[in-house]
Amino acid sequence: MPLLVRLCSLWIVVVLGIALFADFISPYSYSQLDLLARLRPPAFWGGSSDHWLGTDELGRDVLSRLFHSVRISLLVAFISTLLSATVGVLMGFAAAHFRGWVEQLVLTLVDFQASMPFMIIALAVLAFFGNTLVLFIALMGFYGWERSARIARGLTIAANEQGYASAVYDLGASPWRVYLRHILPNIASTLIVSVTLTFPEVILLESGLSFLGLGVQPPMTSLGNMVGYGREYLQSAPWILLAPSLFIVVTTFSVSMLGDWLRDLLDPTLN
Amino acid sequence: MMRFLVIRFLRGLLTLFLVLSFAFLILRSTGDPAMLIMSADAPPEALEAFRKGWGLDAPLWQQYLGYFKNLAQGNFGYSMRDKSPAMDLVLARIPATLSLALPAFVLKLLIGISAGVYAALHRNTWIDRFLISLSIAGYTMPSFVLGLVLVLVFAVGLGWLPSGGDATWQHAILPVITLSLGGAAVLARFTRSAMLEVMGQSYIRTASAKGLVWRRVVLHHAMPNAAIPTLTVIGFMVGSLIAGAVVVESVFSWPGVGRLLVTSVANRDLAVVQSLLLLVATTMVSANLMVDILYGWIDPRVRSGQAAQGKKA
Numbered sequence: 001m002p003l004l005v006r007l008c009s010l011w012i013v014v015v016l017g018i019a020l021f022a023d024f025i026s027p028y029s030y031s032q033l034d035l036l037a038r039l040r041p042p043a044f045w046g047g048s049s050d051h052w053l054g055t056d057e058l059g060r061d062v063l064s065r066l067f068h069s070v071r072i073s074l075l076v077a078f079i080s081t082l083l084s085a086t087v088g089v090l091m092g093f094a095a096a097h098f099r100g101w102v103e104q105l106v107l108t109l110v111d112f113q114a115s116m117p118f119m120i121i122a123l124a125v126l127a128f129f130g131n132t133l134v135l136f137i138a139l140m141g142f143y144g145w146e147r148s149a150r151i152a153r154g155l156t157i158a159a160n161e162q163g164y165a166s167a168v169y170d171l172g173a174s175p176w177r178v179y180l181r182h183i184l185p186n187i188a189s190t191l192i193v194s195v196t197l198t199f200p201e202v203i204l205l206e207s208g209l210s211f212l213g214l215g216v217q218p219p220m221t222s223l224g225n226m227v228g229y230g231r232e233y234l235q236s237a238p239w240i241l242l243a244p245s246l247f248i249v250v251t252t253f254s255v256s257m258l259g260d261w262l263r264d265l266l267d268p269t270l271n
Numbered sequence: 272m273m274r275f276l277v278i279r280f281l282r283g284l285l286t287l288f289l290v291l292s293f294a295f296l297i298l299r300s301t302g303d304p305a306m307l308i309m310s311a312d313a314p315p316e317a318l319e320a321f322r323k324g325w326g327l328d329a330p331l332w333q334q335y336l337g338y339f340k341n342l343a344q345g346n347f348g349y350s351m352r353d354k355s356p357a358m359d360l361v362l363a364r365i366p367a368t369l370s371l372a373l374p375a376f377v378l379k380l381l382i383g384i385s386a387g388v389y390a391a392l393h394r395n396t397w398i399d400r401f402l403i404s405l406s407i408a409g410y411t412m413p414s415f416v417l418g419l420v421l422v423l424v425f426a427v428g429l430g431w432l433p434s435g436g437d438a439t440w441q442h443a444i445l446p447v448i449t450l451s452l453g454g455a456a457v458l459a460r461f462t463r464s465a466m467l468e469v470m471g472q473s474y475i476r477t478a479s480a481k482g483l484v485w486r487r488v489v490l491h492h493a494m495p496n497a498a499i500p501t502l503t504v505i506g507f508m509v510g511s512l513i514a515g516a517v518v519v520e521s522v523f524s525w526p527g528v529g530r531l532l533v534t535s536v537a538n539r540d541l542a543v544v545q546s547l548l549l550l551v552a553t554t555m556v557s558a559n560l561m562v563d564i565l566y567g568w569i570d571p572r573v574r575s576g577q578a579a580q581g582k583k584a
Contacts, residue, residue: 004404111282112289115555117511119518120532120548124294127536127544204413208518211415212533227415231522234419234434235427245416252411260407 005261008254015251019071026064027052031219034059039237054239056230065221066243072222073248076137077202083141084202085148085195092152093179096160106149113146119205126214136215143205144198151194155187189266196259200252207248223248279563283556290552294545295338347549348542350535357542361528361550365513367437368520368527371446372512378451379458379508384501386455387462392489394467402459409456418449418522435524446523450516454508461504465497472496499570502562510558514551 001009018025034055041047042054042062053062095106125139156179159165164186168178207224209215211231216222218229223244230241341347347358390402425445426434433442469475470493478488508515517529524530528547535543 108282108285108289112286115286115510115559116290116552117514117555120514120551123517123532123536124544124548127539127541130539200411204411207413208415211413212518212521214533214536224413224415227419231419234423238423238427241419245419249408249412249416252413253408256407256411 002261005257008257011250011254012258015070015074015247015254018067019074022067022071026061026067028061028064030060030064030068030221032060032064034061039233041237042239045239053243054237056237056240057233062240062243065226066223066247069221069223069226069244070247072216072220073203073206073224076140076206076216076222077199079137080140080143080202080206081195081199083138084143084145084198085191087141088145088148088150089152089184089191091145091149092154093156093183095149095153096156097175097179103153106153110146110149113142118143119208122205122209123214126209131214131217133216133220136209140202140206143202144194147194147198148191151190152187155190156183159183159186193259193263193266196255196262200255200259203248203252203255275567276564279560283560286556287552290548291339291342292335294548295335342549347546350540350543357540357546358550360543361531361546364526364528364531367525368513368516368529371443371450371516371519371525371527374443375447375450375454375516376508376512378447379454380505382451382455383458384462387459387501388466388489388494388497390459391463391466391470403463406456406459406463409452410460412453414449414453414518415522417452418445418519421445421449422522435522437525442523442525446516446519446525449522450519454515458501458504458508461501462497465500466493468500469493469497495569499566502565502569506558506562509561510555511551513554514547 036059037051037055038057038059040051040055040059043049043052045054047054051061051063053066055061056065091106091109095103121142122139126136129135160183165178165183168182173182203223206215206222207227210222210224211228213228216225218225226244227241227248230237230244233240345358347356349355350357350360386402386406390399393399422434422445425432432444433439434445436442475488475493478492479485483492513528514532515529516525516527517532519525520527520529521533528550531543532547534540535547
């Protein structure tokens with residue numbers, strides 16, 4: 001494992017730790033106001049160690065908000081990626097199992113999804129339906145399903161032609177059993193790689209929408225959300241947005257590096 | 272070739288049709304457009320007249336047909352905000368958007384392709400690894416972070432360039448840079464892997480074995496073949512010229528299509544969002560169609576009916 005990939009993995013572990021233990025390691029509550037200590041700079045920027053990363057325009061502790069933002073952003077990205085992989089794999093299985101018009105339908109939907117910028121679709125849906133966290137996560141869950149669907153379909157068609165799948169069929173297994181117990185484990189490595197590449201893109205999408213004020217809504221906070229609101233104070237208090245920006249960049253970079261490395265390791269045919 | 276193009280054209284139309292149906296269903300499922308587009312306290316006669324005017328008292332399937340008829344006649348609905356035709360509002364923003372998107376597109380091609388080719392030709396050297404890491408960094412850096420960092424350095428810190436607005440050409444510099452770097456990173460990655468694939472082919476070995484100058488091998492034998500898979504990415508970039516700057520326009524308060532989209536989503540100005548959706552879908556579909564035509568022109572395998580190798584990407 002190259003050094004850079006090691007460092008990236010280490011960072012991912014740190015970020016996961018922050019997300020899991022946000023409540024225990026935050027010095028303050030993420031929404032606790034302190035109007036007497038507004039826009040205080042971080043400790044290394046001339047501030048005090050009361051607020052290591054300073055405070056925002058309402059006197060909320062930036063470090064505590066950062067930890068909770070990491071938690072929300074990772075949670076959204078995690079559930080969404082899982083949803084998208086599940087939808088994609090099911091569609092891919094359906095296309096490979098039924099062939100015929102079902103396959104054509106799935107392929108048309110894949111084409112449709114791939115030909116529209118997802119951000120535009122997301123914005124349109126948010127305009128029409130308004131925004132709640134559940135809807136938002138469900139919407140993000142459609143990001144990248146077409147990639148999983150394409151991979152699952154291709155590999156399943158190939159697997160169905162190989163001996164092991166038909167052998168299990170002949171033993172009397174149900175299609176569900178064949179797909180979930182036999183084919184899925186065989187195509188999992190390629191899928192995992194594709195999911196590792198989708199995950200940082202979902203983080204980017206979520207933070208982009210939240211930055212625009214159309215993603216995660218206050219009082220909840222996410223990384224993009226912090227950057228969006230911190231933008232007003234770019235000149236007077238840049239620390240509000242620098243810390244979450246850094247977290248977004250380093251986290252997405254780390255996951256992508258890891259994904260790239262995994263891809264080279266597991267599946268040289270994927271582009 | 273004709274058959275291939277006709278099929279592609281029909282597929283494009285199908286995509287457009289899907290987008291429009293999607294927009295129609297979503298609009299109708301969110302309630303009474305009369306109430307949404309006019310205010311809720313409008314006189315009942317006005318609401319009735321509106322419903323009649325738009326045929327909202329007809330059965331759903333008739334409305335669906337009528338919706339397409341209206342579109343065919345150029346009736347895209349009216350903005351809830353200032354009652355002007357929605358499409359006019361959208362079209363008025365296009366020049367501003369293109370004045371960012373076109374220079375950024377050219378920069379993307381220049382930086383992305385040359386970096387990708389260079390990295391591929393120097394495979395596994397430190398410069399290749401450096402360029403790959405840089406491209407992953409560019410690809411994973413959200414445009415709003417890049418934009419804000421540029422503002423922080425060049426506008427707030429150094430005071431060289433303005434931080435937002437569209438008064439002079441200097442205002443366009445930071446947004447164009449922000450817009451082009453991300454795209455260049457994606458393109459560099461694609462170009463590199465396409466080049467590497469081509470460089471491993473036997474015809475490249477043949478070309479250099481028969482004594483051609485290396486320059487000529489790269490320019491005339493490798494690059495045209497590597498261009499095929501790269502075209503798909505470029506096509507996607509052309510397709511998103513209009514809507515690709517949503518975030519960047521917001522960062523730099525640039526009065527383009529992207530910002531209109533964000534404000535109309537925030538105001539739930541449905542007719543404007545719908546018109547934008549239609550416009551974006553049309554550009555995307557036309558760009559894809561153009562890519563397909565170019566494929567046929569560059570790659571004889573496509574012309575003869577075989578699928579393009581690069582299309583799987």
